[in-house]
Amino acid sequence: MRTRTDRYTRGVRAAVAAAVGVLALATLTAGCKVETVGAAEPTALPAKMPSPSTSSPPTPSPDDAKPGGDRPSPSDTPSRTPSARPSPQPSTLMSVGDRSERVRELQARLRQIGHFDRSPTGYYGDATVASVQSFQGKRGLPRTGRTDTVTWERLLAMTRRPTAKELDPPAAPAAAKPDARCMKGRVLCISKNSRTLSWMIDGRVVSTMDVRFGSQYTPTREGVFSVYWKSRHHVSTLYDSPMPYAMFFSGGQAVHYSSDFAARGYNGASHGCVNVRDEGKIASLFAQVRDGDKVVVYW
Known part of the structure; x- marks a missing residue:
């Protein structure tokens, strides 16, 4: 009886133990599955972490270096150096042969x-060409003698608008009162004070023109003389310079046309001669004056 009871008890205990083992195994298995589902997958750590001081930025990929994939950046585009374009040439406003009020203003x-x-005069002749060349040369511009846009703008900046009297002055310069020695006969009456020559016949003034004299080193002689030789196309043998319409009155001194006087005015001087700058007037005077006509040079 006792033996049967013991066997029964051992059987019950074994059954209970087996049941408990099955339950424990089930619980353990269920716990592993929960941990496996709920946990993040482990990240593999590098074998050695780089030091901040020695780390270098990652090399960008070609697509990183060029935004937009294979589209080149501006720096990759071959540079083109623009070809040098020639500066536009200034246009000519006035030149020889022109006749206008604008030319008169220029003068x-x-x-x-x-x-x-x-x-x-309003006419662009040789005298105007020489004057423009003189102006251009002094300002470092090409001495073309033509009035182009650059020359005209430079001149406008240096001058004021001419008055009516400046644009159209009296036809003849104001001559000084004739010397008493000029009142009889045919006389070239030349005043150093007013810088004028008056062609007079028996006290009447026929024409008057501007004149220029010699410098202090080559002065024009004063006194009463007479014309002893006329030379239409004379060239000085001493200075090798042209002296057109020359009318000699004292040694090598003569009344004659001077292109230098026409171009430079009173900025220059003669070598003792009496220079005339109006070629038309001196040509007319040359045709009227005769050998032996009186010449009076005075202050």
Whole structure:
């Protein structure tokens, strides 16, 4: 009886133990599955972490270096150096042969600054060409003699608008009162004070023109003389310079046309001769004067 009871008890205990083992195994298995589902997968650590001081930025991929994939950046585009374009040439506003009120203004403005010392005529002749060349040369511009846009703008900046009297001055310069020695006969009456020559016949003034004299080193002689030789196309043998319409009255001194006087005015001087700058007037005078006519040079 006791043996049967013991066997029964051992059987019950074994059954209970087996049941408990099955339950424990089930619980353990269920716990592993929960941990496996709920946990993040482990990240593999590098074998050695780089030091901050020795780390270098990652090399960008070609697509990182060029935004937009294979589209080149501006720096990758071959540079093109623009070809040098020639500066536009200044256009010509006035040149030889022109006749206009604008030419008259040009001459008046040049006269304000000593480059055109005759009355404006409105005609662009040789005297105007020489005056423009003188102005251009002094300002470092090409001495073309033509009035282009650059020359005109420079002249406008240096001068003022000419007055009506400057644009159209009296036809003849104001001559000084004739010397008493000029009142009889045919006389070239030349005043150093007014810088004028008056062609007079029996006390009447026929024509008057501007004149220029010699410097202090080569002065024009004063006194009463007479014309002893006329030379239409004379060239000085001493200075090798042209002396057109020359009318000699004292040694090598003569009344004659001077292109230098026409271009430079009173900025220059002669070598003792009496220079005339109006070629038309001196040509007319040359045709009227005779050998033996009186010449009076005075202050």
